Amino acid sequence: MCDSPISAGHEKDGSALEVVASPALRKPSTPTSVAPGAQEPSWHVKASQPVNYEVRLCQGVFDPNRTDLLDAGRPDGNRTHRRFVVVDETVDRLYGTAMRQYFEHHGVTCEIMVVQAGEVRKEIDVVLRFVERLDAFGIDRRREPVIVVGGGVVMDIVGLAASLYRRGTPFIRVPTTLVGLVDAGVGVKTGVNFNGHKNQLGTYSAATLTLLDRGFLATLSRRHISNGLAEILKVGLIKDEALFGLLERYGRLVLDENFQGTSPEGADAATAILEAAITGMLEELEPNLWEETLERSMDYGHTFSPAVEMLGLPAMLHGEAVCLDMALSTVLAHRRGLVSENECRRVFSVMSDLELPTWSPLHTPEVLGHALHATVRRRDGQQRLPLPVGIGNTVFVNDVSDEELVAAIEIQREMATTSSVEVA
Ligand SMILES: NC(=O)c1ccc[n+]([C@@H]2O[C@H](COP(=O)([O-])OP(=O)(O)OC[C@H]3O[C@@H](n4cnc5c(N)ncnc54)[C@H](O)[C@@H]3O)[C@@H](O)[C@H]2O)c1
Incomplete structure (x- = not known):
């Protein structure tokens, strides 16, 4: 940027545009031999556009x-x-x-x-x-x-x-x-x-x-209702313990009723669960709409799942891959003492209630190791892996080792044997 910038701005269609130009914008006189990078003109444009929907x-x-x-x-x-x-x-x-x-x-x-x-x-x-x-x-x-x-x-x-x-x-x-x-x-x-x-x-x-x-x-279809319940469960697990409680109590009921509220209890539960999920989702999205902050709690369940989902196509659904990832992340958190054994079991039990998978043969150390590396590339060189803290809170970690991953996969497989759903 030059020493004395000239600044111009205008507002149009709700977007503010500010152009900062320098005296160097004036037509250069005779071309001279300037050392590369020195005194060369540059233009900086700064604009912002409000988002409103x-x-x-x-x-x-x-x-x-x-x-x-x-x-x-x-x-x-x-x-x-x-x-x-x-x-x-x-x-x-x-x-x-x-x-x-x-x-x-x-x-x-x-x-x-x-x-x-x-x-x-x-x-x-x-x-x-x-x-x-x-x-x-x-x-x-x-x-x-x-x-x-x-x-x-x-x-x-x-x-x-x-x-x-x-x-x-x-x-x-x-x-x-x-x-x-x-x-x-x-x-x-x-x-x-x-x-x-x-x-x-x-x-x-x-x-x-x-x-x-x-x-x-x-x-x-019932399977696609379950699929959507995975994203709702994500919100409950990382930021809303009360929503998790609703799923624990009424998750199976809203699944049985397709969220149509055919019973009075189911009607209230469907409304409460949907409104809490949408509110929670928007609260997380709004301050970071363009995902410039790479530590996103909404990435919970989305660290390993993109690779697993693509490998599992066409049989696997998005929410199912997300649930598998959440199950693994819960175990990782449990091994680090962030989630108690009882909380870990409650999470697996709700996943099963919602008829979501807690284990897949695709959860091998090779697949998940590659998935984590691919995510590190997407997240600018760091894992930024959201892990639950108890139920309803999150922490980001950057130091999950291959050995830790292998141990967690084994525990996930064992825990999943007590819950029933598995996908290819
Ligand atoms: N843009 C985002 O922020 C965002 C967030 C989450 C997921 N996604 C994407 O969403 C996709 C998954 O969405 P989806 O689960 O809705 O899948 P989908 O759009 O494939 O729909 C699932 C199935 O339900 C059928 N269907 C749709 N509405 C129906 C209805 N009312 N009754 C009966 N059948 C109906 C469809 O024909 C389809 O077979 C993934 O590609 C994922 O990446 C995007």
């Missing part, structure tokens, strides 16, 4: 009396009459008629693109197919936010495509899975798998609005 509970999103989906993202009160909608194939089969009737009722013309979900389809070619269709549709990006209805896979694909298309096209998310409601639908990350690595291509891009309608969970 809403996550809203919304019962009956396709109820004709509700207009949340159409009101969102219109800048001046003029409701436009076109939308581009991307929908998960299964969701389209189950809710497509209600969705089309909703748009028809409100006089909105839609182009609907149906895409298949599943981790193996989370690839860049789907992103490119989508932007081609968007181009042909000729979207008015200031008035016609893209709508995505589906689970984490479809939302991640559409989020990435929307953030790339014309450097950012607004989008609205309607998650239809439990992972979507409590995790993929509330943060700002988008992405697809690439080159054998999970979410290798991605952006940070917030949806304008996410509408959370738990009614969609009525048709979700």
Whole structure:
């Protein structure tokens, strides 16, 4: 930076831009022989952009009396009459008629693109197919936010495509899975798998609005409810003992009832568990939206799991890989005296209650050793491994050795024999 900077700033579209330039910006006179690095002009640009988005509970999103989906993202009160909608194939089969009737009722013309979900389809070619269709549709990006209805896979694909298309096209998310409601639908990350690595291509891009309608969970398979409960359990384990207590007491009930509250007890529990999970998740995400701080408690369960999940495809689900990782991390913490034996057993017991795996043959010293090294690369050279402290607190460690890992894997396998679920 020069000695006497000239500073200029302006505000536009809510983003503050400050440009600091130097007298050296003036056209240089005669080129002289300057030693490399000395006195050469440089320009520093500093800008910031506020992020502002809403996550809203919304019962009956396709109820004709509700207009949340159409009101969102219109800048001046003029409701436009076109939308581009991307929908998960299964969701389209189950809710497509209600969705089309909703748009028809409100006089909105839609182009609907149906895409298949599943981790193996989370690839860049789907992103490119989508932007081609968007181009042909000729979207008015200031008035016609893209709508995505589906689970984490479809939302991640559409989020990435929307953030790339014309450097950012607004989008609205309607998650239809439990992972979507409590995790993929509330943060700002988008992405697809690439080159054998999970979410290798991605952006940070917030949806304008996410509408959370738990009614969609009525048709979700029991295994996918369990899968989402893994991410909820994560929040309980690292920051909310009361949420863990709710899962201990009512986890099996909400699983049996698909979060639909068919009993009064189940209704209260479903509401309390979902609200605590979403609040906890957002509390952790908001201060570190772009993940500049690499010590993230929400990475609990995400140290070993990315590699294990990719190896376990297509059989293994994301939450299952996360649960395996949480089980191992709990044992690591127990061996260090951070979690008592009783707490460790309670954690394994809740995992089993939620029908989540606590052991997989993929948990070998080789796989997990490689997984840890890959994570160290992602976390700027350090493990930054979140371990639970009791139930509801976390500490980050950087010194897990290969020997410690091997010993913990063995204990995990033994403890898992008393719990019942195992995945390939
Ligand atoms: N962006 C983020 O911050 C974030 C956070 C967590 C997870 N994720 C990503 O989310 C993905 C997992 O999401 P997922 O578990 O929702 O998987 P998914 O999107 O593949 O959906 C799971 C299955 O449920 C079906 N389905 C969806 N809604 C349904 C409904 N209402 N009724 C019946 N079936 C329904 C789908 O067709 C699919 O077969 C992973 O790729 C993960 O990386 C992203």
